[in-house]
Each structure stands twice: as structure tokens, then as C-alpha cells.
Amino acid sequence: MNASEIKSTITGVANPVNTELPLWKQPDATPFVRIENITKKFDDFTAVDNVSLNIYKKELFCLLGGSGSGKSTLLRMLAGFENPTSGRIIIDGVDMEGIQPWNRPINMMFQSYALFPHLSVADNIAFGLKRQGASKHDVKTRVAEMLDMVQLGHLGKRKPHQLSGGQRQRVALARSLVKRPKLLLLDEPLGALDKKLREETQFEIMNLQEDLGVTFVVVTHDQEEAMTLATRIGVMNQGLIVQTDEPHDVYEYPSSRFVAEFIGSVNLFEGFVTEDNVDSVRIESKEAGCPLFVAHGISCAPQQRVHVALRPEKINMTRIKPAQDDNCLKGEIIEIAYMGSLSVYRVRLQSGKEIRVTQPNFARDMGERFTWNEHVFLSWDVDSSVVLTS
Amino acid sequence: MKRRSLFLNSTAAFGFIFLYAPIISLIIYSFNESKLVTVWGGWSVKWYGELFQNDQIMDAAFLSLKIAFISATLAVVLGTMAGFALSRMGRFRGKLLFSGWVSAPLVMPEVITGLSLLLLFVALENAFGWPAGRGEMTVIIAHTTFCLAYVAVIVQSRLVVLDDTLEEAAMDLGAKPSTLFFLVTLPLISPAIIAGWLLSFTLSLDDLVIASFVSGPGDSTLPMVIFSKVRLGVTPEVNALATLMIAIVAVGVIFAMLYMRKQNKMLAAAQEG
Amino acid sequence: MSSLSGNVWLSGFSTWKARFISLRNISWGRLSVISVPYLWLAVFFFIPFLVVFKISLSESAIAVPPYTDLLDFDMEEAYLNIKLNLGNYLYLWEDSFYFDAYISSIKIAAVSTFFTLLVGFPIAYLIARSDDKYRGILLALVILPFWTSFLLRVYAWVGLLKKQGLVNEVLMSMGIINEPLTMLQTDFAVYIGIVYTYLPFMILPLYSALEKMDISLLEAAEDLGARPIQSFFMVTVPLAMPGIIAGCMLVFIPAVGEYVIPALLGGSDTLMIGRVLWDEFSLNRDWPMASAVATVMLVFLVLPIMLIRNKSGKEEGM
DSSP: OOHHHHHHHHHOOOOOOOOSOOGGGSTTOOOSEEEEEEEEEETTEEEEEEEEEEEOTTOEEEEEEOTTSSHHHHHHHHHTSSOOSEEEEEETTEEOTTOOGGGSSEEEEOTTOOOOTTSOHHHHHHHHHHHTTOOHHHHHHHHHHHHHHTTOGGGTTSOGGGSOHHHHHHHHHHHHHTTOOSEEEEESTTTTSOHHHHHHHHHHHHHHHHHHOOEEEEEESOHHHHHHHOSEEEEEETTEEEEEEOHHHHHHSOSSHHHHHHSSOOEEEEEEEEEEOSSOEEEEOTTTSSOEEESSOOOOOTTOEEEEEEOGGGOEEESSOOSOSTTEEEEEEEEEEEOSSEEEEEEEETTSOEEEEEEEOOSSSOSSOOOTTOEEEEEOOTTSOEEEOO | OHHHHHHHHHHHHHHHHHHHHHHHHHHHHHTBOOSSTTSOOOBOOHHHHHHHHOHHHHHHHHHHHHHHHHHHHHHHHHHHHHHHHHHHSOOOTTHHHHHHHHHHHHHSOHHHHHHHHHHHHHHHHHHHOOSOSOSHHHHHHHHHHHHHHHHHHHHHHHHHHSOHHHHHHHHHTTOOHHHHIIIIIHHHHHHHHHHHHHHHHHHHHHOOHHHHHHSOTTOOOHHHHHHHHHTTOOOHHHHHHHHHHHHHHHHHHHHHHHHHHHHHHHHHHHHHO | OHHHHHHHHHHHHHHHHHHHHHHHHSOHHHHHHHHHHHHHHIIIIIHHHHHHHHHHTSOBOSSSSSBOOSEEEETTTTEEEEOOOOHHHHHHHHOHHHHHHHHHHHHHHHHHHHHHHHHHHHHHHHHHHSOHHHHHHHHHHHHHHHHSOHHHHHHHHHHHHSTTSHHHHHHHHTTSOSSOOOOTTSHHHHHHHHHHHHHHHHHHHHHHHHHHSOHHHHHHHHHTTOOHHHHIIIIIHHHHHHHHHHHHHHHHHHHHTOOHHHHHHSOTTOOOHHHHHHHHHHTSOOHHHHHHHHHHHIIIIIHHHHHHHHHHHHHHHO
């Protein structure tokens, strides 16, 4: 059975060629999951604070946040294991209030996989089908299909403890997909796998999701995982969604210092606006020691304190002073970490601030390498940095 | 969701009432003035006075305490050795048989243990003239034997959980096997040993069946005296005695639990850190 | 020929030498830690069973001790006479009284084990699912009665169950019954007594099995469409099975041989094998018969259970 056949068995739709804008960019598209002003309080602790979010059909939406950010609570409310203190969840037009987990058209892949240790792999996958009263024949063929799909056809009779971590993950995935849920929730789906396996599985999950057309909501604390998997990322902090955007935008245009620092590494310069144009700003920063020019407009009060965020890989490091006055810093290399594909440098500016710079190692032998205590110039393009007002 | 936990809570509450109602009724009736146990005659402590003047009960109580003390101590020594042999001594000839013998007394019906020991003592006396007659000593041997098994199981399970890197660290720092045992292992398993001693003490103090088989005519232990009294029905003095025993045990167990909790916390902290 | 035997002798010598050396390497501490409890159990636990078996083959006699000797050495004729008497076993087989007592013991023990499970499960479940801060206290509450005297706990029920006892009083004052029920000296009282005294033995293994269970397994079952009652029987019960088996063993085995509970709470018609053995021994002073009863009990009840336990323990170990 190939991928497109599986897709038609699971979704029942033919292959639509979608060249239009993604749904979340179409203003009149109907969201598949509508989370409206959801709040969840445990005693006096607010885990999820008035969150509203739309998720569209066939999306692979990632909720990204640290521990205690409320991402798992939000997921558990979607699954029905927690009841919201206030607010509504509407899935495919149906208000989920009062609908018990066993009646929701949703399945979940648990962080621990939660495979039943007393049942074989095949019985684990068959569990959900048997609960909905599928015929013996149906159960058998569907289980076989799912086992083939996750490439575990030969292991149906094994018990979970006889499988490797990666195999267990596939069984959990198969078990959560076998009922053809409208929405699949994945709680840290790759958390228990080692690094290499994680990368492979990431792509498998993406392919599977694309083939099946099921809407996925993934919870993760791993920014790399979110970046690779997601169509959109919702970054959560202290019960709030602080930014919802496509991975590229979350990385390149973080909306706040929290997002900029949480995703990837970043250098932040504190300063205040000296020149506020429609499409550019100039910022005076003591920390940087030179004027910072950013090629996008912001809305802020005059003389407001702002931060300029600059990713380490956007910086150009040279021994000779480049021909620009803005965005050009002088400093001294105080630490070097060679990491193979790239090198990370710590450069101390004259102000005493330390900057992180990464430079790709283009060639095997790059002439004279930068070395400790060397004085260097750091420069970057005007559209490489972002101004953050919050 | 709510209704399910209500069902659970009410059944569990019923269970706890079931566990404690008999004990509480025993305690309340021990303060009953009336000789007729069923009729409430007002509060009184007179049965406690009568209890302390009853020589038969007092003698039996002292005998039982003595036997319990000696056999618990012997059982702790032998049981700790057995627990060690099973968990820290590697393989030795007859280990399977030995572990069978250690766990068997836990499931053996008391009537069988009692009868078999009695017959052994009789046969030994016939063959070697020892033990001459039955009494305190034979009861101590019998109690030590079945308490040993409990101690061994407790000590063994503690040793299994215990991180052996602690012992390896001590050896690495130059401790010889004997030093290792007394300075490292023994303090670490002390909660198990204390639990084993307390359990042995109560089991011995509590035993009726085995003692009835192996004790001699003059040496009635406390449970034997109580049994002969309560066979005839409820007696207020026994209620008073029961209340005293329950109070002593409750205080002892609570102290032991607090101590062991402290020890466990200490150990957990050491092993986490 | 001679060289061959020389070789044999030499190789024999070297193994002896090796043994001697290995003997020298044995730590005396290790040897005594193993052998002292080993010998104690051999003498006071194992050999007694052989004695019981031996005496079960002798005949009852009016003597001290009250049985005949198996080995009878006739001095005059220098003639060793071994008298094996299977009569006790034959009698056990023929007299339906003993058979009935075995069956009745097993029935009473099985019924009470079932009810102990029924009462113990919700308590164990509640404790396993309760907050960490209450868990220790609840466990202590379960264990505490176990530390108080078994005999006195059974005795407490005498006061509760008799005609003018507390249970009857309460039921009558609530208007549920008009006349006091006869509860004491019935099988019912024996069931109550066994369930009551052995409840902690059921709760503790159940608790440890339930506590280990990952709660997300129940959520997974619900997520896959199982109602709470279904997930209880399809997930919780199978996963608690080791605890259920262990708890049932811990209740069933001692309950079969129980003496005190039927003696205090049961009626004269409550047949239990422990009581039969006791009466055979103390009332009838028929030590060989008591020994035969004990031997049969050992072979048909205790040994199979120990073998099952050993086997299941090994499987679990895997």
C-alpha cells in the first residue's frame, strides 16, 4: 500500500493540488479548531491565561514553550482530560464542552507513549477500534494496514517492552491514527528518542501528516523540533501565547525579547530611538558603542528604550574595518569554539558587552584563522536585525 | 468524573470504618463500669485496676514480653544473616533450597509449624535428653524460627533496593569487609532491622497457636491466657488489656514510622545527590 | 599400566590440591553468615517435617509420647523390625469427615479471599491515587491494625456480632431488623473475621501494583474510546494482576489453615482443617493422626502454592 492509497483510506479525499495561500493566510477561511478565551486555573495558579487560537485543517501546529508554560495543559484540554475554567473549544464546528475524552473525535500520542504493557503491539493498535465496535475482520485489516504504514508489520505479536524506543514511538503513532481522528495531538512526540533517531522521525511525521491530511497539534519544548515540523508555531510563556507565526517568521521576526531569546541564540543591544522614519529607525546604544540602523519602521514613543536583536550568524567578522559607519562594532575575541560546520566566537566589545558570533567554516583550510585576543570588526546588513519594543 | 470519585471515596471510607470500628468499640467498652459487657454502666477505669491485680494475666504478660524480646533479638541476628546470604553473597551451594526455607515459614499454616516443632522437641528429648521438657526455651526457639523468615525478607528487600555503589565507595576508600558491614551497610539497613525487630516482637507477643503446641503446662503465654478467657465470652478485663496493648503498639509504631521516614529521606537525598 | 595409574593419581592429587587452596580462600565470615541461619532452618524448620512424616506412619498409643516407634530393635533376636503404618492415611481417605474439612476450609478461605479483594481494592486504589502528602498517612492507617494483636482483633468481633452486640443494636435502632440476628458462631462470622484480619495483607500488594501504574495509560484508554468502567477492566485490572495474585495468596494460604478465627467466631459445625488438626492433637491426643492431617495439608495445599509462587516470581523477574 503506498502513501496516496493510505491517504484516501484515512481521509477519504482525493489528492487536492493546493497552490493557493495557506488557509491561515486567507482571511475568510474557517478554522478547524477554535480556542476561544480559554483559561485554566489550578487552585490559585493560572496555567493557561485567556488564550485564543485558531488552527486550520491539515495544519501541523506546534505549541512551543518551556516547562510550566501551559502548553501541555492546553493540549490536555483539547483532549478532554482537563476542563477549562472558562472559555470554549470548538472542533469542526462542535463545542467540546461536556464531551468526555472517549467521545471526542480526537486522539493523542502520549509523551510516555502510554502503550498498554499487557497487550501486544497489534492489540494496542486494535484497542481503539474494538471500543467503537468494529468487526473482527475490519480490526484485523486496519491493524495490518497501520503496522505496514509504520513499517512494523513483522512485530505485531511482540509486547511493548520487547521493542526499541523508536519502535514504541511508531506503535504509539499507529495506535493514535488508527481511528482516523479529525485531530491528532502529540505530546513531545520525539522527546524520548536519541538525537539521530529524532531527526529521522521528524521527517517521517511530516510526511505522514502530509499524506494523511490529518490536523496535528504538537506540544514540544524543543525549538528545533518545532522549526522543522510545524506549519505554524505558537510560542507560549506563563500561560499566554506570545507569538503565533510560521517558523521562519518566528525566528527572523520575533515579536518580543522572550521569543527572540527562547528560539535560537540572539544578541540584544539596549538603546533608544534617535531617528524614527516610516521604514527605518536609528538607535543609539551605549552597549554597542555605535549607531544601529534597522531597515524597518516601528511604532513607539520618542526616546523609548528598545532592544535590537541580532542573530549570531548574521554578523560578518573581519580584520579590516568595513566601509560602513552604522552597524559596525569593534571588539576582541575572547573565546573560540570549533564545532565542525561552524565556529562560535565570543567577542568582547569596548563597552564590555560580550557578543556571540558564528561563522560557517566554508573551506577546510581558511587561510589564517581568527585566534584568541585578536581585534576584529563586526558588521551586518541593515535588514539583518530587528527592533523589539517589548 | 466527580461521581466516580464519590463512589471510590465512600467505599474506601466504609473500608476504614470496617478496619477501625472493632478496635474502637473494644477501647470504649474497656471503660465500661458494668460487669455485663453489653450494658453500658457509665465510665470507669475499674477493670484496669482488676487487670493489674490479676496474677495469672500479669505473669503471662511478663513471660510473653520476655519471650518476645529474646526471640525478636535472636531472629534479627539470624534473619539479617540470612537476608545477607541471599542478597550479597553471590551463589553458593544449596542457595535455592535455602531461599525456599527462608520464605516458607511465611506461608506455612501455624498449626503445621506448631505441630512439627513440638514433635521435633519430643523426638530430640527422647534421643538426646535435650530440651528437657517444654516451656520458655522451646517457645523462644519456635518464635525465633518463624520471625527469622520475616526479618530475612525485610532485610533482603532493603538490601536489594540499596545502591551498592555506596558499599563500593566504602571499599574503594579502604574499608575491609567487616568494617564495611558495621560502618556502612548496617547503618543503611537499620530501618529494615528495626522494622524486623518490631515485627518479630509483635508476632511473638501475638502468637497463640505455635506457643500452645510447644509450651509446657506451667508456662502459659499471654495469648494463651487471653484465649482461654475469651473462649467463654467477652470479659471486661481483656478489654482493658487490649486497650493497653493497642495504645502501646500505636505509640511504638508511630515513633518507628517517624524514625524510618527520616532515615529514608536521608538515604534518598544521599542517593539522589 | 603403572604410568596410567600414576597419571590418574597425579590428576587426583592436583584436584585435591586445588580444593585445598580454594578452601583456604574461603572467608570464614562468609561461611558463617551463610551456614548459621542455614543450619538453624534445617534443624528447626526442615527436619521437623520429616519427624511429622515419620510419626504419621506410626500408631497412636497410650504412652509418653503417645505413639509407637517405627524402628523396633529386638535385642534377643538381633532383629530390626520396621513397622510402617499407612492406617492413618487410609482412615483420612475413608472417613469423609476429613475430606469434608479440607473442602470446607478451601471454600471458606476462597470466599473470604474474594470478599477481602472486594473490600481491599477500592482502598488500595484510593491510596495509590491520593495526593503524596496523604498517602503516607493512609498507608499507616491501613498498617496500624496489623500491628495490634491478631487475637484481640478477632475477639473484638465477638463483642460486635453477638445477639446483644453492637451490630444488632445498631441495625435494630435503625429499624432494619426487628429481632437480633444470630451472627456469632456461624460461617458468616468466620468470613467477617478473615476479611477483617487479613485486609492489610490484601491492600499492601494491591497498592504497590496500582501505585506503579502510569496514569497516562488510563488517559490513553479513554482517549481511544474506552469508558471509565471499560478502562478499569481492560487496563487497571490486568495491570494490577500481580498485586491481585500476591494479595490473594497472602490471604488464602493462611486462611486455609486458620484456627483462631473458626474457634472464636465459628459455630461447632464450622469445619476447618486447622481446627481438626488441633482437636486431633489436643482433644483426642492422636498425634499420628494429627501428623497425617498435617502431611496431607502440606503436600496438597502448601507445596502447590509455593511452587506456583516460585514460578510466577521467576516470570515476574524476567
